[in-house]
Amino acid sequence: MADYRKITEEPSLHDALETCSVTELLHKMNAEDRKVPEAVGQCIPAITRLVEALEPRFLSGGRLFYIGAGTSGRLGILDASEIPPTYGMPHDRVIGLIAGGDRAIRKAVEHAEDDTRQAWKDLQAFDIGENDTVVGIAASGTTPYVLGGIRAAREQGLLTAGITNNPGSPLAAAAEIPIEVEVGPEFITGSTRMKCGTSQKLVLNMISTALMVRIGRVQGNKMVHMQLSNNKLIDRGTRYLMESLGLNYEAAGSALQQYGSVQKALEALGKKRG
Helix, strand or coil: CCCCCCHHHCCCCCCCHHHCCHHHHHHHHHHHHCHHHHHHHCCHHHHHHHHHHHHHHHHCCCCEEEEECHHHHHHHHHHHHHHHHHHCCCCCCEEEEECCCHHHHCCCCCCHHHCCCHHHHHHHCCCCCCCCEEEEECCCCCCHHHHHHHHHHHHCCCEEEEEECCCCCHHHHHCCEEEECCCCCCCCCCCCCCHHHHHHHHHHHHHHHHHHHHCCCCECCECCCCCCCCHHHHHHHHHHHHHHHCCCHHHHHHHHHHHCCHHHHHHHHHHHHC
């Protein structure tokens, strides 16, 4: 792509960083970080398009896959891993895949991202089908692992999206729905774990959270399907029931223990009161 410009590799707007005090460094970083939410906001039409296309597929049993390498892959895995405890979804509905496999989550695997065929092989291990959605994440928009996976998925008729920080990238061209978050040059030239990574985290939050709300995993503004896997979450669920049903703490806690989830307790006790 002759006119393709890699903003993510352009020189930082800040220089002589080694001469700055700690306070100066932090203020400069903060000034750059403030640009990220505005850039994400410009992408809401594209994110909307993705969630609206994803929702019926997901309700039909389809899954949401994130594919990425390095920081991008780790962020996809992070978002996917938080869906079961937060919304009570099975672990196999939102899935994050990283170039190099699970060992790459903690330690970089050399050249894993350079294989254009591996992502599709990784996806095929999950018996991927027409109702599934694949979102590729790559700050540069050129990562071979991601590009290969998105191209193959789209050729097979799956819904595809690409989250990138460079406009007009190969990933944007390959995906059905391009999400191009232009955050500008990084504070440390080329260090895309910074603003680019932050923008990707925000976009992933928006995709998965909006989807969970739309499919009924939130009531009002409460996580009524969350897994009650520790004392903090049990306390949170108890307080949800107190607020919703007018119970005292002990009664709400007993109801939560009896029915096993906030949603089931609300349904059972709501019917009794009705």
